Amino acid sequence: MSGPGEGGSAGVLLIDDDPAIRALLRQTLSHAGYGVSEAGSAAQALAERAARAPDLALLDLGLPDRDGLEILPQLVAAGVAVVVLSARDATAEKVAALDLGASDYVTKPFDPEEILARVRTALRHRARLAGGPGGQAVLRFADVEIDLAARQVRKGGAEVHLAPKEYAFLAELAGNPGRVVTHAQLLRTIWGPGHETDVEYLRVAARGIRRKLESDRPPGQSALRNEPGIGYRLDLTRG
Amino acid sequence: MTLAHAHSIAPAPGADQGGGLAAGLLAMVALVGLATLLGLTLLARGDLADIGLLYLVPVMFAAIRLGLRPGLAAGALSSLSYNYFFIPPRFTLAVADPSHLITLVILLGVALVGSQMAARLRQQAMLAQAQAGRDALLAGFAGRLMGVTRRDALWAMLAQEVARLFGVRVLVAVPDAQGVVELVTARPAQDRLDLLEAAAAQWCLDSGRSAGPGGQVPTASEWLFMPVPGTQGPLAVVGVGNPDADLPLHGAQAPLLESLLAQAGLALARITLEEEKLALGRVQERERLRSALLSSIGHDLRTPLTTVLGTLRALRPLSPAQTVALASARSEAERLDRFVANLIEMVRLEIGAVQREPEAVDLAEACDAALDHLAPAVSAAGVERAVPEDLPLVLADPRLLHHCLINLIDNAARHGGGRGIRVEAGADAQGGVELAVCDRGPGVPAGEEERIFGMFTRLEGSDRQGGTGLGLAIVKGFAEAMGLRVTAANRPDGGARFALHVPPALIRPVVVPA
Known part of the structure; x- marks a missing residue:
């Protein structure tokens, strides 16, 4: 999936204070065809952003001069898709980054394949936000089709009736395929402001969706994946 | 010099003043003699009563300076002298005129009253002196204590x-x-x-x-x-x-x-x-060192590990031998990463820095997330997943629960003899919900069900291999931080079974959203 040339002309800015990690990421990304630039500090990152206008930034939050969360909004405002590099135990930090407009996150230590997958997803998301091609009217995983235009969900060709909130939940994830959407974002969009902490609504809706669409799947193979403490992700590679 | 001598607190204040007293008495006798001589020279012009007044001087001197008894002695001596030298018949101790008796009595009375007054004054002065001495002594002592x-x-x-x-x-x-x-x-x-x-x-x-x-x-x-x-x-x-x-x-x-x-x-x-302040300072210093250790492990250990693991994952083997070598290097690096994560969590537990943000958790989703995280490590052993879809939601911190499950499953994968792992959930005997991870390993030795959760416990006499004994200790620490209980037992048909018990109070009824 990560053959040379997939990146096209997209530019990626690596922001991490560790040169070894930057070298590894540069290797992975340039091999996949991305144009790579590097920054070892927040100040350098902002300078590189201005000089090269990258499409995406891989941002480590522990920078020597400033907290990565401080420069994240500036990058997002400049139209850069941001994928955050963060430690496994930094759940709150990840949620904060996503709430500040980060497109996604990758947990350290990362798998280069996972980095590429997240970068691809984030770039597609950015293209959709810009109104370009990439928005799909019909999304497919396994034998399930989500027809966003017709507001229909089909399994094996037959329409499946989802409850309104279940559909809204699935549609929200389908609108961000492969990308994590935080619990609070989902709850705000679907149930409205004031429901950001009613996580149990999501649990119940997710169960309903799985029961109706994935009852024939082996246990543990749901495409509707929960990231503990963070949010949900529709994993189209599952199936 | 001891206090006894310096400040008259000792029982015999006069002891040292013996010489002074003798000199005083001598002076008194001399004064009486002087008064008599003066009287004799005045005798020609004055009257007797005026001469009697001359004796008041030695009497007052003795009474005030020397005390009651010397004062009375001066009074008596003065009376005798006055009587002998001046009162007719002179040069006898006989008294012809009774009015002269009054003068004698007055001299004795002055001696008595004067010496008593003087004695009181002297006593007060001595007390004040003694008090000042005590104060100075206490102040000096307090000063030395300060150091x-x-x-x-x-x-x-x-x-x-x-x-x-x-x-x-x-x-x-x-x-x-x-x-x-x-x-x-x-x-x-x-x-x-x-x-x-x-x-x-x-x-x-x-x-x-x-x-x-x-x-x-x-x-x-x-x-x-x-x-x-x-x-x-x-x-x-x-x-x-x-x-x-x-x-x-x-x-x-x-x-x-x-x-x-x-x-x-x-x-x-x-x-x-x-001392308590000092001890507190040492505790704070220890906390500071632990925090420093935490951030040092977090950064200095994890950063190179990220590079190593990332590189190993990026490498593509060129031969079957390399495939085996790479898989082994990867799994060991992943183990090291889990160990570092456990070490960090253990330090957090130790310094009480574990944050809890409980939310409604679906145990089935939590199991899937943990299994996903461990996918390469556990796929070899094979995992049987028996978590009912209709299990009630539980109130738990998702991060801590995730870490608990990873450690339990990892433990089962390493100690389970490479055979099937089973993750099962259901109601427990206490009316709550339990989530158990079972393996087919040698099981928990009898009587070690508690100790197995201790830090750095590697059970002796068992063939449970590898590990540091941190994983299960963290499971226990995190579970208790969330209000859950953790138990270890043996399966009736062989192998160990570690269970997280969610008490009824932390079970959330499934509400149907509008």
């Missing part, structure tokens, strides 16, 4: 000062952990308290009252023990002894020693506070 920062130094100084000021032998004893008196210092030196001393000291310590000769309670010991007062009862006892006297302390010495001991008590309270 003392350790208990043993305090006791040594107290013993030295008491011995010096009162001219006595001194014992200082403190209660040990069981409250039994224990000698800490003595002047002159001695190793331990004998039976009588120990009994008296113990009584003094327990009752807070002075014990021994001259004390509130007499004892068989010749030492007088006095308590060093503290807010929670005596902090120590000080014994004083004087083999050359019938009582170790006399008169005002006992209250003075009491004042000194009260000051020593205050000094000890200050030293205790300082």
Whole structure:
């Protein structure tokens, strides 16, 4: 999936204070065809952003001069898709980054394949936000089709009736395929402001969706994946 | 010089003044003689009554300077002289005119009253002098106490000062952990308290009252023990002894020693506070070191590990031998990563820095996330997943629960003999929900069900391999931080079963959103 040339002309800015990690990421990304630039500090990152206008930034939050969360909004405002590099135990930090407009996150230590997958997803998301091609009217995983235009969900060709909130939940994830959407974002969009902490609504809706669409799947193979403490992700590679 | 001599607190104030008294008496006799000579020269012109007044001078002098008895003696001597030399018939002690008797009586009366007044004044002056001396002494003692920062130094100084000021032998004893008196210092030196001393000291310590000769309670010991007062009862006892006297302390010495001991008590309270402050500082320093360790592990250990693991994952093997080598390197690096994660979490638990943000959690989703995380490691063993879809939601911190499950599953994968892992959930016997991870390994040795959750526990006599014993300790720490219970047991058909128990209070009924 990560053959040379997939990146096209997209530019990626690596922001991490560790040169070894930057070298590894540069290797992975340039091999996949991305144009790579590097920054070892927040100040350098902002300078590189201005000089090269990258499409995406891989941002480590522990920078020597400033907290990565401080420069994240500036990058997002400049139209850069941001994928955050963060430690496994930094759940709150990840949620904060996503709430500040980060497109996604990758947990350290990362798998280069996972980095590429997240970068691809984030770039597609950015293209959709810009109104370009990439928005799909019909999304497919396994034998399930989500027809966003017709507001229909089909399994094996037959329409499946989802409850309104279940559909809204699935549609929200389908609108961000492969990308994590935080619990609070989902709850705000679907149930409205004031429901950001009613996580149990999501649990119940997710169960309903799985029961109706994935009852024939082996246990543990749901495409509707929960990231503990963070949010949900529709994993189209599952199936 | 001892206090006894310096400040008139000793029982015989006149002892040193013997020479002064003799000189005074001599002066008094001389004054009487002078008054007589003066009288004789005045005799021609004056009348007798005026001459009688001359004798008031030696009488007042003796009464004021020398005290009552010398004053009376001066009065008597003056009367006799006046009578002998001046009152007719002169040069006899006979008195012809009764009016002259009055003059004699007045002279004696002046001596009596004057000496009593003077004696009172002298006494007050002496008391004031003694008080000033005590104040100066207490102030000096307090000043020296200020410089003392350790208990043993305090006791040594107290013993030295008491011995010096009162001219006595001194014992200082403190209660040990069981409250039994224990000698800490003595002047002159001695190793331990004998039976009588120990009994008296113990009584003094327990009752807070002075014990021994001259004390509130007499004892068989010749030492007088006095308590060093503290807010929670005596902090120590000080014994004083004087083999050359019938009582170790006399008169005002006992209250003075009491004042000194009260000051020593205050000094000890200050030293205790300082020690506590110092201990607190050490605790803070330890916390600071732990935090530094935490961030050091977090950054300095994880950053290179990220590069190593990322590189290993990016490498593509060129031969079957490389495939095996790479897989082994990857799995070991992943194990190291889990170990580092566990180490960080253990430090967090130790310093109480574990954050909890409970939310409604679907245990099925939590299991899937943990299995996903461990996918390469557990896929070899194969995982059977038996988590019902209709399990109630539970209130738990998702991050901590995730870490617990990863550790339990990882533990099962490593100790399970490479055979099937089973993750199962359901109602437990306490009306709550349990989530269990089962393996087909050697199981938990009988009686070790608690100990297996201890830090760095690697059970002896079992063939459970690898691991550091941190994983299960973290499971227990995190589970308890979330209000869950964790148990270890053996499966009836072989293997271990580790279960997280969610109490009924943390079960959330499934509500249907509008």
